[in-house]
Amino acid sequence: MSKKNTNALSVLYELRRMMRKMEQDVGLGELSNAELDVLLAAHAVTKGLGEAITSEQIRRHDLASDIAPATYHRALRSLLARGLIDKANGYKTSRYVVPGDLPTT
Secondary structure, X not given: OOXXXXXXXXXXXXHHHHHHHHHHXXXXXXXXXXXXXXXXXXXXXXXXXXXXXXXXXHHHXXXXXOOXXXXXXXXXXXXXXXXXXXXXXXXXXXXXXXXXXXXXX
């Protein structure tokens, strides 16, 4: 392995370690990779606090687009059950809201 590749791996390792620490610090350490990706994708497509978004908007985001459909739906259901994503009120079809604050555990 070249020195350049070794350095790149070292940087990736440090970034990954910091990310895991941050996930733990904000209470997201127990989430699966799919759950975390769906949550972050939902947050990314939300333009404003309390804005309703569709499952399709979340699904099209880069972080969620490669997740298998069954895994995606399990992750979404889990996030709903944990209170990390809420169903939006006032819609006939399923729309979701990402709360401004993470629930305390």
